[in-house]
Amino acid sequence: MFDATRQRHIVSVWFPRLPSDRALRLQPAEGPFVLSVRAQNSDRVHCLNPAAERAGLHRGMALSQARAFCPDLHSRPADPAGDMRFLQGLRRWAGRYSPLVGLDGPDGLALDIGGVDHLFGGTDALLGDIRHRLSRAGLTVRVGLAATPAAAWAMSHYGDGDSRLADLPVAALRLDPDTVTALQRLGLRSIGDVRGTARAPLARRFGQGLLDRLDQLEGLRAESIAPLADQPRFAVRLTLPEPIGLVSDVMAGTGRLLERLCRTLERHGAGALALRLTLRRVDGESRHADLRLATTMRAPERILPLFAPGVEGVDAGFGIDQLRLEATRTAPMPQRQVTTGGAPDGEDVADLLTRLGTRVGLDNIRRIVPSDSHIPEHSFALAPSGGKPPPPAPRLRPHWLFPPEPVSARGPRPPQQFRWRRMGLTSAEVTGPERICPEWWRPDRDWPHGIRDYWRIETRQGPRLWMFHTPQNPAWFVQGEFA
Known part of the structure; x- marks a missing residue:
């Protein structure tokens, strides 16, 4: 069982309002404030400041409902990616206290201070310095100290300075909400209640996951802190x-x-x-x-x-x-291999x-790059020359593309003989069709409606053409030529 007298050297630092604290650091706001995310086809409260909590708001409620409760509410869209970058910055900052610092979920840190706390005047002085510096930076923080990462997490999230692990609620075991509710219905409301129950019935009723959480709490199941490697700085x-x-x-x-x-x-x-x-x-x-x-x-x-x-x-x-x-x-x-002729091409x-x-600026030097469009006229675009080259176009397109030119031919199938640019041509091999419709989301006055059936036609005289037929108004056109 868990021995409270063991050396305590794991610190859990929890930021319960990390997204809203970060947003208010960047742009302060007075009064109730929330961050919202899009979920379940509506904007919902993601994080809120203490003033919003006092107004009766809570996480997960609809933003429209929150505005009805609190007319003077200030809101902004949440930025989870920015919050994670900020947490990574806090992880690097926490390296001043310990060489072993890892992320503990999306809003917390875990530090192993074994053997280094005396450098700060003792464990209490180290924890006090963490609280002072983070509070001065405008961050809401709760700190827990225990012998294992699981116990430290429980103390930071559900404990206070005088709490005992056995008195903390079962939610401190990091269980899913359904399991927590089921345990409470059985009268098991604290960690001490769960620890005092026979393991076999708990395993049959809730599975091995509950016992693993208990073992992690008591140090019987290994749970290490994994510091992330910093990105190289060149x-x-x-x-x-x-x-x-x-x-x-x-x-x-x-x-x-x-x-x-x-x-x-x-x-x-x-x-x-x-x-x-x-x-x-x-x-x-x-x-x-x-x-x-x-x-x-x-x-x-x-x-x-x-x-x-x-x-x-x-x-x-x-x-x-x-x-x-x-x-x-x-x-x-x-x-890349360097050839005998010198530098690579x-x-x-x-x-x-x-x-x-x-x-003149790299952005002012343009090049033609493939564009993600099935419309021939829109399959290329101008882009700055700098940066990574774009991937090749996924569709086979002619090397020379020009406005459609009519040819003398009839019928839906490619003609055996036709005239184009005053040349009499005979089809030798045809491939297709590829049916293309205009992009309704991008109006095009040259192609407002209708469909086109494109064919690749190799002629006996040499030209390899890209031709299309318009079924709605039967006619044949040449729009490109392959090399």
Whole structure:
């Protein structure tokens, strides 16, 4: 059974109002406040502040009903992804107290403080420091301390400073609501009541899951804290013994940083898409030189010349004493074999686009990319040249596409002989049809209604055409040609 005298070294930090606290930190609001999510075809309360709770609101109620109860209610849409990023930031912050910090659900942290609490003046001083710092940051927090992660979670969610585990409600066992209700109907309302009941009847009635929760609480079933690995941060720094100001000196320092940064990128199988060079002057101010790349790169000899225009435009003041280089955007970059002819194909074009992009902006250099549309005229679009190339078009389309040109032919089947552009052609092989309808959600004055049956036709004379037939108004047209 659980021994309360064992060394207590697991801390559970629970943020019961994490989403609303984060939202109010970003944009304060007076009075009742809630965050809403879309569920069951209606907007429902996701998280609320104490003023909203005092007004009688609760989680899960319809937002329209909440507004009827509280006319002066302030509301915003919830951002679960942003809340998780914020919790990850809190996890990194909690590393000041312990090297073992893991997430405990979507709104909590678990810390193993065994062997480190004396560094903060004891366990009570450590817990007090956690509460003080988080409360000062505007976060509602509850902290629990116990010998196991399950017991610490129960203390933070349902206990107070003087609570005993045996007196906590059965919901502190982290059971589903139906199991909690069934246990309460049997008169088992606290953890002590459940622990005092024979295990065999509990297993037959509720399954092994209930016994596993009890064993986790008492430390009879292992439950560890799994710290998440931080994402690699690709940044290097060079502090100079003497200030520099010449462009050549800054470029030389940047070259040294690039070699270190690119080795780190290579170890992680990544390449840079955007870089920022920060030059700290002796007066404490910093100047930046940003570089966006047309494709992923990690070759110092290719990247360094691209920094020259940005470095030349930096005001060095009385000198620069520190350089910092960071890859602000990265992407996976697998190894590529270099041919005997030199660099892989496409690198020269990527370097040219990057050089032009530093002058006019990569967003102003456009390219034609496939677009997700079955309409031939809408199957391509203009997109900025920078960034990851789009996936290839999933449908087979002609290499040359032009406005429909009528041909002399009749009938729903592809004609054996027809004339196109003053040429007499004979069909040798036909493939199709592919029936295409206009996109009703995207009005097109050139194709307002009707259907088209497209065929790929190879002619004996050589041209490989893309033709379509319109059943609603029988006629044949050529709209494209394959290479």
